[in-house]
Amino acid sequence: MKTLAIALCVSTLLLAGCNEHKSEAKQLNSAAPAATPEQAPAGGAFAVHSSSAKKPPVSKPQTSSPHLSKFYQVFHDGAFIDPKGKPMLLVFGQPQDPYTQKLQRDVATDAELAAALEKDVTPIYIDATSNKRHKFFHNGEAMDVDTKTLVSIYHIDATPTLIFTDEKGKTIFIVPSYLPPKKFELVLAFIHEGLWRGKNRENGEVEKALKAYFKAHGIAIGGKK
Numbered sequence: 001m002k003t004l005a006i007a008l009c010v011s012t013l014l015l016a017g018c019n020e021h022k023s024e025a026k027q028l029n030s031a032a033p034a035a036t037p038e039q040a041p042a043g044g045a046f047a048v049h050s051s052s053a054k055k056p057p058v059s060k061p062q063t064s065s066p067h068l069s070k071f072y073q074v075f076h077d078g079a080f081i082d083p084k085g086k087p088m089l090l091v092f093g094q095p096q097d098p099y100t101q102k103l104q105r106d107v108a109t110d111a112e113l114a115a116a117l118e119k120d121v122t123p124i125y126i127d128a129t130s131n132k133r134h135k136f137f138h139n140g141e142a143m144d145v146d147t148k149t150l151v152s153i154y155h156i157d158a159t160p161t162l163i164f165t166d167e168k169g170k171t172i173f174i175v176p177s178y179l180p181p182k183k184f185e186l187v188l189a190f191i192h193e194g195l196w197r198g199k200n201r202e203n204g205e206v207e208k209a210l211k212a213y214f215k216a217h218g219i220a221i222g223g224k225k
Contacts, residue, residue: 026097026159067101067108071125074107074114078126081150082137083167087191089121090163092128092156099178100160106181113181120192121164128156138169164191172196173206186217 081090093100107114117123126134128151136143136150145153154163154174162175164187172191179187190196190213199205214220 026094026099067105070108070114071104074117075123075125078124078134078147079132080135080137081124081126081169082122082135083165083169084122085167086122087120087167087172088163088165088169089117089123089188090154090165091123091125092151092154092159092161092163093125094129094159095127097159103160103178106184110181113185116185116188116192120188126150128159128161136169140168172201173210183219186214186219189213 075091078090081088091103093103107117126147128147130147132147134145134147134150136145150156154161154171156176158176160178162179164172164174166172173196175187187210190210195209195213196206199209
């Protein structure tokens with residue numbers, strides 16, 4: 001699938017030259033279908049393990065985090081997935097995933113990152129292990145779906161996974177791994193400035209534009225000079 005291929009390219013692009021973050025994604029233990037080898041995300045993300053047993057939401061550990069209240073001041077709950085007239089960022093995470101927790105801590109403690117999220121996108125967090133109903137607005141239409149269906153729609157097989165969409169909810173690109181704050185802020189600025197508009201999302205044009213944007217801001221991409 002082209003969308004998955006582009007997700008892999010963008011993930012490789014964003015993680016290149018940042019080795020300390022290459023394995024910062026956690027296995028999604030859910031009932032979602034197992035990914036095929038070509039669907040496995042780059043960056044050392046864990047693969048899904050399909051299970052017929054339903055796993056109950058593990059939300060209690062999250063409530064004890066001192067950063068969560070601040071995180072949820074920035075991110076909307078996933079009950080209503082609506083871009084609200086802006087590009088949208090969907091973050092799929094797990095309560096006990098250390099990399100999801102790291103992302104939440106970044107948002108709670110980095111004022112610049114939090115401000116960029118609130119200004120540039122409509123940020124929405126979804127617990128990929130939960131069993132909830134979601135009002136999902138896509139391309140002007142509303143659908144009522146459960147979490148498992150969302151996980152399947154976006155082929156989530158690692159957390160955190162970041163889905164960047166346009167104002168209609170159509171995917172621009174996917175990052176199936178944790179992003180460090182400064183690189184995260186650059187991606188948000190790229191989205192906000194609309195440098196992806198008018199570019200083909202399925203043939204690598206958005207990836208090339210993002211790579212050029214990173215280079216213009218002094219971040220080398222690709223490991224080798």
